[in-house]
Amino acid sequence: MSQSEYHNFINRRDFLKLGVLGATTAAAGLSSIAGISESAALNAAIQPVYRKLGRTGLKLTVVSFGAMLTPENEVMRAAFDLGVNYVDTARRYMDGRNEEIVGKALKGIRNKVYVATKTLPTSNSKKDIFQDVETSLSKLQIDHIDVIQLHNLKSKERAFIPEVREALTELRKQGKVRFLGITTHTNQAEVLNALVDDPEKFFDMALVGYNFKSEMEIKNAVARAAKAGIGIVAMKTQAGGYKTDALGPISPHQAALKWVLQDTNVTCAIPGMKDMEMLKEDIAVMGMKLTRTDEQILKHYSEAIQPYYCHFCAKCEPTCRNNVAISIINRCLMYAEGYGSIELARSTYNEIQTDKSASACLSCSECVAHCVNGITIAHRMRKAQTLFG
Numbered sequence: 261m262s263q264s265e266y267h268n269f270i271n272r273r274d275f276l277k278l279g280v281l282g283a284t285t286a287a288a289g290l291s292s293i294a295g296i297s298e299s300a301a302l303n304a305a306i307q308p309v310y311r312k313l314g315r316t317g318l319k320l321t322v323v324s325f326g327a328m329l330t331p332e333n334e335v336m337r338a339a340f341d342l343g344v345n346y347v348d349t350a351r352r353y354m355d356g357r358n359e360e361i362v363g364k365a366l367k368g369i370r371n372k373v374y375v376a377t378k379t380l381p382t383s384n385s386k387k388d389i390f391q392d393v394e395t396s397l398s399k400l401q402i403d404h405i406d407v408i409q410l411h412n413l414k415s416k417e418r419a420f421i422p423e424v425r426e427a428l429t430e431l432r433k434q435g436k437v438r439f440l441g442i443t444t445h446t447n448q449a450e451v452l453n454a455l456v457d458d459p460e461k462f463f464d465m466a467l468v469g470y471n472f473k474s475e476m477e478i479k480n481a482v483a484r485a486a487k488a489g490i491g492i493v494a495m496k497t498q499a500g501g502y503k504t505d506a507l508g509p510i511s512p513h514q515a516a517l518k519w520v521l522q523d524t525n526v527t528c529a530i531p532g533m534k535d536m537e538m539l540k541e542d543i544a545v546m547g548m549k550l551t552r553t554d555e556q557i558l559k560h561y562s563e564a565i566q567p568y569y570c571h572f573c574a575k576c577e578p579t580c581r582n583n584v585a586i587s588i589i590n591r592c593l594m595y596a597e598g599y600g601s602i603e604l605a606r607s608t609y610n611e612i613q614t615d616k617s618a619s620a621c622l623s624c625s626e627c628v629a630h631c632v633n634g635i636t637i638a639h640r641m642r643k644a645q646t647l648f649g
Contacts (some may be wrong), residue, residue: 308343310544312489313527316439316464318374318406320346322521323543326495326530327362328353330603334366338541340373348467348493348530349400350378350411351392352607359399359452366402375400376407376467376493381611383411384418389427393436408598409441409467412594416454425462441465444495444573446587452481453612469496469572470526472519472558479523486525489617494520494529500559500598501532506564507557513538517545517563532599560645568640570594571633580629585616586637589644598645618644 310445312317318629324346332616336347349362359377366373373522377400379392393408408428411420420441431437440463454462466485470478471494482492487558495519498513513531520529533539562569570590577586596605609617618641621627629636 263462279590285623292355302456305615306543307547308345311524311527312491313407313439313493314486315489316407316491318346318439318491320374320493320528321546322528323517323546324348324493324528325439326532327358329532329534329599329604330361331534332360333361333364335533335535337369337541338536339533339543340365342543344543346374346376346530348376348495350409351380351396351412352378352604355607356395356399359396363399363401366400367440371567374439375402376409377405378409384421384424385426386423386430389424390431393431395544397407397436405437407439407465408437409443409465411443413442413444413451414446416451417472419451419454419463420458425460431526439464441467441491443467443495444631445469445572445591448572449477449481451560452478452485452490455490456484458618459553461489463526465488465491465493465527465531467493467495469497470494470520470523471497471516471573472498473562473569475571475573483525491517492525494526495529497529498598500565500594501629502565502569502598504564506560506562510557512557513541514545514548515550515557517542517560518548518550518554520595521545522550566634568593568597568635569633570631570635570640573632574628576631576637580637581624582620583616584618584620584629584641585612586629586641589618590635592648593644600645602631606648609644618642619649623646 309322312318312324313320323344325335325336325344325348327347329348330336347362349358351359377396379389383389383392385451393405396405397403410418410424428440432440442451442463443464452466452468455466467483470482486492498516501513517529517531520526531542533542568588570585572591574587577583580586589612592605592609595608596602621641629637631637
């Protein structure tokens with residue numbers, strides 16, 4: 261699509277607003293924290309908006325900080341200075357370095373920011389969960405974690421392991437964690453509905469992949485969970501964040517965030533913000549409404565990424581002869597191609613059992629796995645073999 265064609269559906273006022281935001285971002289540069297705090301244009305745009313995280317009662321800024329790929333604590337500190345009050349990290353991000361970066365950003369302002377982190381995806385014993393939490397507290401240099409999350413649930417079973425619940429309950433009694441949550445990328449509706457139906461109401465919140473391309477079953481599960489008092493934090497809000505020429509000079513990121521936040525069942529979104537430019541683009545969304553212009557932006561972005569964007573529904577996996585972990589492999593490809601992080605892609609891929617990795621596809625002369633959303637699975641698995649070995 262040419263820029264002149266794109267202008268046909270861009271409202272002039274909105275187009276100029278986007279242009280001004282881009283110019284402000286470029287002019288401010290990436291290195292001056294003071295420049296960001298003192299920027300009249302940015303401060304005028306940033307009016308923190310809050311929502312409650314379910315039954316926890318925590319009031320979080322609707323755009324909060326996803327720290328997974330942020331290499332510099334100054335970026336986080338700038339966000340906190342601008343009013344962002346929730347940061348999400350994990351024990352495994354950057355091989356443990358990410359928690360250290362978050363800890364540096366929190367120096368002197370710990371009481372102003374709620375901290376969420378996660379156990380390792382493989383931690384299912386009391387010993388391992390205790391060790392994860394103690395290590396996180398040390399790396400973060402804090403005395404308690406506001407939200408501890410079981411990381412990467414692929415099904416509901418792990419949330420109901422008695423030893424896991426005993427460990428989390430004891431940690432909460434010790435004051436080392438305040439609230440309990442889970443994260444999930446696959447079978448999300450199943451996991452969310454299981455938390456709602458849990459007679460113990462054990463978990464307080466859930467971090468879920470949620471964006472404008474999410475299936476209705478996930479949207480319905482999010483609504484059901486929110487109604488039951490389970491706080492919903494949205495990740496993967498940018499649908500991969502792929503670079504595409506389909507939008508000309510326009511970024512889809514603000515439109516994608518606005519789509520998520522129009523759903524009041526979502527407490528907040530945690531877009532990954534690697535640098536000052538991403539920070540300013542994302543937090544400016546607070547208080548903005550989704551417009552027809554935004555819907556057109558998302559329509560064209562959606563069409564552009566359709567051939568390779570995975571919904572992580574895992575509906576393809578039962579059709580695979582070798583039980584390959586197709587949805588996880590596609591997530592690894594998204595980390596490499598969309599997020600631009602081959603390190604995260606490789607570390608996630610290395611967690612997959614060898615017999616479920618893309619190498620298992622080599623034994624098939626023809627791929628019979630079927631994607632309900634039209635992705636050519638064989639092509640994507642060959643791409644994974646090339647990238648990850």
